[in-house]
Amino acid sequence: MFLINLQGKESIYEQIKSQIEKFIKAGILKADDKLPSVRSLAEELGINPNTVMKAYQELEKNGYIYTLNKKGVFVSRDLNKKSEAIRRDAMNMLNTLKDEGFTKKELMNMLNDIYGEAKDVKNK
Numbered sequence: 001m002f003l004i005n006l007q008g009k010e011s012i013y014e015q016i017k018s019q020i021e022k023f024i025k026a027g028i029l030k031a032d033d034k035l036p037s038v039r040s041l042a043e044e045l046g047i048n049p050n051t052v053m054k055a056y057q058e059l060e061k062n063g064y065i066y067t068l069n070k071k072g073v074f075v076s077r078d079l080n081k082k083s084e085a086i087r088r089d090a091m092n093m094l095n096t097l098k099d100e101g102f103t104k105k106e107l108m109n110m111l112n113d114i115y116g117e118a119k120d121v122k123n124k
Contacts, residue, residue, distance in 0.1 A: 001036075004045050012047055016055035024064055024075055035065060035073040 001023075004015050023029040035041075038056060042049040056073055059065045067073050097107060 002041070002045060004047070012045075013051045013055040013058075016041075016045075016052060017058055020055070020059055021064060029075045031075055031077040033075045035075070037072060 002016060002019055004012055006012070008015065010018075020029065020035070029035075035056075036044065038049050038052045042052045045052075056065065056067075060067060060073075063076055063078060065073055066076055094107065
């Protein structure tokens with residue numbers, strides 16, 4: 001399930017953390033899905049359990065997962081509500097910008113700047 005690059009620039013715990021976040025956002029992991037235990041994931045990846053523990057602690061601190069003693073680690077239930085609220089806020093902001101006269105081209109160019117894409121969008 002996880003692809004870890006031991007030679008990469010990003011630390012191993014960051015790779016685990018970002019992959020779990022992506023799996024949740026993509027809907028691969030859903031609310032209340034159980035994650036592998038710290039020990040089993042560490043064994044599977046051939047890494048120190050403290051590395052997995054650090055990733056899990058940060059995910060829990062950020063509200064992505066929760067821990068039930070002696071039961072395991074699970075995907076948070078509140079993420080769908082959080083994602084919906086963020087999407088609603090983004091749509092409100094985009095509508096405000098549109099109402100203020102920003103063109104689709106200008107908005108797309110802003111998105112390209114955010115995502116590091118240098119291409120200038122043609123006016124559509």
